[in-house]
Amino acid sequence: MEKLNILFFVSFLLFLPQLIFAQKQAVDLIVRNGTVVTMNAPKTVIENGAIAVRKSEIVAVGTVAEITQKFSSSQTIDARGKVVIPGLINAHTHIPMTLFRGIADDLDLQEWLQKYIFPAEAKNVTEDFVRVGTRLGLAEMIRGGTTTYCDMYYFEDAIADETSKAGMRGVLGETLIDFSVPDNKTFADAKIYAENFVKKWQGNTLIVPAIAPHAPYTVSEEHLMEAKTLSDKLNAPLIMHLAEAQSETDFVMKEKRMRSIEYVNKIGFLSDKLIAAHVIQANTEELEILKKFNVGIAHNPQSNMKIAAGVAPVPQMLARDLAVGLGTDGAASNNDLDMWEEMDTAAKLHKLITGDPKVLTAQQAFEMATIRGARALHLEKIIGSIEAGKRADIVVVDFDNLNQTPFYNLYSQLVYATKASDVHTVIVNGKVLMLNKRLLTLNENVIKKDANAYRQKIINSLSIK
Amino acid sequence: MEKLNILFFVSFLLFLPQLIFAQKQAVDLIVRNGTVVTMNAPKTVIENGAIAVRKSEIVAVGTVAEITQKFSSSQTIDARGKVVIPGLINAHTHIPMTLFRGIADDLDLQEWLQKYIFPAEAKNVTEDFVRVGTRLGLAEMIRGGTTTYCDMYYFEDAIADETSKAGMRGVLGETLIDFSVPDNKTFADAKIYAENFVKKWQGNTLIVPAIAPHAPYTVSEEHLMEAKTLSDKLNAPLIMHLAEAQSETDFVMKEKRMRSIEYVNKIGFLSDKLIAAHVIQANTEELEILKKFNVGIAHNPQSNMKIAAGVAPVPQMLARDLAVGLGTDGAASNNDLDMWEEMDTAAKLHKLITGDPKVLTAQQAFEMATIRGARALHLEKIIGSIEAGKRADIVVVDFDNLNQTPFYNLYSQLVYATKASDVHTVIVNGKVLMLNKRLLTLNENVIKKDANAYRQKIINSLSIK
Numbered sequence: 001m002e003k004l005n006i007l008f009f010v011s012f013l014l015f016l017p018q019l020i021f022a023q024k025q026a027v028d029l030i031v032r033n034g035t036v037v038t039m040n041a042p043k044t045v046i047e048n049g050a051i052a053v054r055k056s057e058i059v060a061v062g063t064v065a066e067i068t069q070k071f072s073s074s075q076t077i078d079a080r081g082k083v084v085i086p087g088l089i090n091a092h093t094h095i096p097m098t099l100f101r102g103i104a105d106d107l108d109l110q111e112w113l114q115k116y117i118f119p120a121e122a123k124n125v126t127e128d129f130v131r132v133g134t135r136l137g138l139a140e141m142i143r144g145g146t147t148t149y150c151d152m153y154y155f156e157d158a159i160a161d162e163t164s165k166a167g168m169r170g171v172l173g174e175t176l177i178d179f180s181v182p183d184n185k186t187f188a189d190a191k192i193y194a195e196n197f198v199k200k201w202q203g204n205t206l207i208v209p210a211i212a213p214h215a216p217y218t219v220s221e222e223h224l225m226e227a228k229t230l231s232d233k234l235n236a237p238l239i240m241h242l243a244e245a246q247s248e249t250d251f252v253m254k255e256k257r258m259r260s261i262e263y264v265n266k267i268g269f270l271s272d273k274l275i276a277a278h279v280i281q282a283n284t285e286e287l288e289i290l291k292k293f294n295v296g297i298a299h300n301p302q303s304n305m306k307i308a309a310g311v312a313p314v315p316q317m318l319a320r321d322l323a324v325g326l327g328t329d330g331a332a333s334n335n336d337l338d339m340w341e342e343m344d345t346a347a348k349l350h351k352l353i354t355g356d357p358k359v360l361t362a363q364q365a366f367e368m369a370t371i372r373g374a375r376a377l378h379l380e381k382i383i384g385s386i387e388a389g390k391r392a393d394i395v396v397v398d399f400d401n402l403n404q405t406p407f408y409n410l411y412s413q414l415v416y417a418t419k420a421s422d423v424h425t426v427i428v429n430g431k432v433l434m435l436n437k438r439l440l441t442l443n444e445n446v447i448k449k450d451a452n453a454y455r456q457k458i459i460n461s462l463s464i465k
Numbered sequence: 466m467e468k469l470n471i472l473f474f475v476s477f478l479l480f481l482p483q484l485i486f487a488q489k490q491a492v493d494l495i496v497r498n499g500t501v502v503t504m505n506a507p508k509t510v511i512e513n514g515a516i517a518v519r520k521s522e523i524v525a526v527g528t529v530a531e532i533t534q535k536f537s538s539s540q541t542i543d544a545r546g547k548v549v550i551p552g553l554i555n556a557h558t559h560i561p562m563t564l565f566r567g568i569a570d571d572l573d574l575q576e577w578l579q580k581y582i583f584p585a586e587a588k589n590v591t592e593d594f595v596r597v598g599t600r601l602g603l604a605e606m607i608r609g610g611t612t613t614y615c616d617m618y619y620f621e622d623a624i625a626d627e628t629s630k631a632g633m634r635g636v637l638g639e640t641l642i643d644f645s646v647p648d649n650k651t652f653a654d655a656k657i658y659a660e661n662f663v664k665k666w667q668g669n670t671l672i673v674p675a676i677a678p679h680a681p682y683t684v685s686e687e688h689l690m691e692a693k694t695l696s697d698k699l700n701a702p703l704i705m706h707l708a709e710a711q712s713e714t715d716f717v718m719k720e721k722r723m724r725s726i727e728y729v730n731k732i733g734f735l736s737d738k739l740i741a742a743h744v745i746q747a748n749t750e751e752l753e754i755l756k757k758f759n760v761g762i763a764h765n766p767q768s769n770m771k772i773a774a775g776v777a778p779v780p781q782m783l784a785r786d787l788a789v790g791l792g793t794d795g796a797a798s799n800n801d802l803d804m805w806e807e808m809d810t811a812a813k814l815h816k817l818i819t820g821d822p823k824v825l826t827a828q829q830a831f832e833m834a835t836i837r838g839a840r841a842l843h844l845e846k847i848i849g850s851i852e853a854g855k856r857a858d859i860v861v862v863d864f865d866n867l868n869q870t871p872f873y874n875l876y877s878q879l880v881y882a883t884k885a886s887d888v889h890t891v892i893v894n895g896k897v898l899m900l901n902k903r904l905l906t907l908n909e910n911v912i913k914k915d916a917n918a919y920r921q922k923i924i925n926s927l928s929i930k
Contacts, residue, residue: 102881107822311817
């Protein structure tokens with residue numbers, strides 16, 4: 001009896017930790033102690049919050065007390081004194097063009113394109129160029145807290161390969177255009193490339209392969225509809241520059257006796273798989289058309305300003321609850337991939353243009369870079385907010401640097417005062433890509449060395465300087 | 466004879482080092498190996514350049530070979546792989562308002578002022594508040610490569626004290642205004658304060674004390690002319706908000722039947738000692754008036770956008786070679802003191818507004834933040850460029866970070882791609898204030914602690930949150 005008691009007691013002691021911990025589910029990562037800006041529908045902000053991540057997925061979001069009661073993990077990230085936000089979404093870029101950053105500025109669009117960009121592309125863009133430029137752009141974007149980007153360029157298969165290797169998320173579109181480009185000599189070739197590319201990457205956890213007819217003024221009506229048919233057949237997004245400038249409107253008006261959006265609507269090109277970049281030349285009626293088809297829109301304020309393209313009617317888009325996100329455009333026309341500057345500029349630009357300082361609030365700008373940007377890419381079910389069931393694309397941001405002191409309003413501080421250099425840690429699909437400002441999946445020194453090797457080659461090819 | 470020879474030989478040996486080094490002048494600091502962007506009249510850029518500094522003065526600028534042949538110093542700064550620029554000049558701010566950073570945004574000007582800023586100032590602004598806010602602003606500006614700033618606030622004597630202690634250069638104006646403010650209950654009191662302040666600081670190597678009548682709509686005609694008379698008597702700069710918004714134009718038109726600039730011209734207020742902030746409401750005739758008097762102008766693009774004040778006619782100012790610099794305005798309306806963003810925004814904004822991407826080039830924007838900014842503050846003889854005889858206000862900037870890779874065009878890379886966080890080392894008046902991103906004259910942790918103590922006090926005083 002005595003013996004049995006002792007045995008029972010020993011068993012109890014051995015079992016005790018399991019009794020306590022049995023209720024705790026093991027997860028792969030817990031981010032804790034930060035202020036969690038969820039960007040869910042009610043825009044919940046959790047002071048002293050925590051996020052439990054299993055594999056690629058957010059399994060729970062709550063206070064530190066709630067999460068640590070239910071979950072345990074050997075990997076934790078301490079976000080004390082910091083703010084935890086959904087990863088930023090860059091809704092429009094041409095990532096390898098980082099290698100052309102600052103190659104030519106302060107020029108008319110046509111001179112810039114014809115004298116610099118097109119010749120530079122014709123002479124330099126190879127698969128290797130695209131890989132080097134992509135790695136440079138990925139490193140810059142991860143440093144700045146971007147976790148998803150939407151791209152349109154050539155050799156997009158190489159871009160997808162580099163992106164998935166680096167652990168970044170991308171909606172990546174192979175360009176279709178009516179003239180010979182570095183990877184495909186004809187539209188027909190490009191279409192075959194695009195179809196193979198989409199089939200190869202569809203189902204990948206990080207990459208959404210897409211088809212990117214360049215613009216209504218560079219792709220014929222017939223080819224636009226071929227791209228649309230392919231998109232429908234493969235269930236792949238379409239990415240296109242649309243209603244970007246007065247010159248486009250004039251061109252389409254001359255050719256088709258219609259404005260750009262009217263035209264692509266009339267020919268049956270629009271669908272809920274389209275992601276349209278710029279959308280500057282859009283009137284009320286055209287915004288309603290975009291709304292009807294749930295077209296995603298990428299607003300690129302800094303690029304539009306620099307090229308003097310005009311200002312997209314973003315306040316009207318927001319009033320109609322359109323799926324409008326923010327993009328940097330390519331680094332040859334911006335000249336960086338910094339989403340913090342795009343948020344800041346978007347908020348300020350539309351106040352100026354409307355003459356109303358209440359327009360495009362800090363919270364709306366932040367929303368455009370997160371959950372509304374996810375809607376623009378038609379990915380709002382899996383990214384754009386910190387919610388259970390979504391992919392774990394999470395960014396930890398310093399919040400006590402000099403430029404952020406003192407702190408009164410969360411969204412205001414994020415949009416008007418926080419910089420890319422304040423980003424501390426970046427997680428994509430549950431994997432840590434940057435920890436305490438150190439990139440973990442990309443080698444910064446090698447990237448810079450490779451980029452500088454191309455620099456000299458590009459300079460020689462254009463005989464600039 | 467033999468002995469004499471030996472003696473001669475020994476003397477020669479002892480004297481030899483002096484023979485070699487005698488030709489070298491001892492200086493206090495040499496900055497070397499960087500690309501020196503002088504911003505002198507021919508805009509000389511020196512690859513592998515060097516700058517010799519004695520006490521507060523630049524004594525020579527040239528190639529490393531030229532400078533090291535002539536000068537020696539025990540203190541050197543290696544700028545290899547970096548760019549060396551004249552310190553940036555922030556032509557308009559209200560430095561203690563850093564403590565109100567983000568206190569209220571996205572509001573109409575009057576609501577912002579009446580509900581937040583004025584009550585917050587009335588309840589919180591003391592000499593200690595001003596000191597704490599000044600140290601916070603100084604630290605932020607030094608981190609971002611600003612070496613001179615032009616200020617307008619209350620307790621300006623305390624601002625001057627903190628500024629000189631930190632080793633920063635300032636044109637600092639005590640505010641004169643027709644209502645009771647934290648440091649002076651009446652205009653007459655403020656005038657006495659201003660006169661004493663100017664007399665106390667005049668002749669200081671870092672501080673240019675100034676008189677700052679607030680604006681044509683807050684200071685009566687009589688008081689404006691009293692300020693002007695005081696400025697003439699003391700030979701001190703005048704700082705004023707001028708032609709800032711349509712509401713000001715309407716007010717002055719109603720009161721005086723004239724537009725703002727016309728009005729201040731007619732009453733004899735204008736002089737070459739005036740530094741006018743904003744100057745948005747200026748027509749061609751009025752620009753000619755400003756030109757005639759050599760009025761300095763501070764353009765604040767981000768603040769003007771955020772408050773929807775309008776756009777200053779900067780391209781027309783540049784066409785007339787007016788003395789127009791760039792400013793951040795106060796951190797309550799921007800919300801930072803980042804001159805890199807102002808350069809970037811200025812260049813992009815005026816392209817958009819004019820519809821011409823060739824307008825306001827990167828070089829012009831950089832000029833506005835350096836030598837033209839010095840002209841705006843009427844200090845072009847001592848600062849704004851790296852030239853022998855000028856004060857040693859020198860900034861060393863990283864030039865191989867990801868966002869700066871690859872490098873094609875100097876001014877483009879500085880204006881469109883470089884960030885405040887790329888600033889490496891800051892020298893003001895020959896003294897190193899930041900070395901390798903470490904502040905040497907200010908304690909960042911204490912500054913943040915002090916600022917956060919005010920944060921709680923300010924929140925309580927306004928019952929926000």
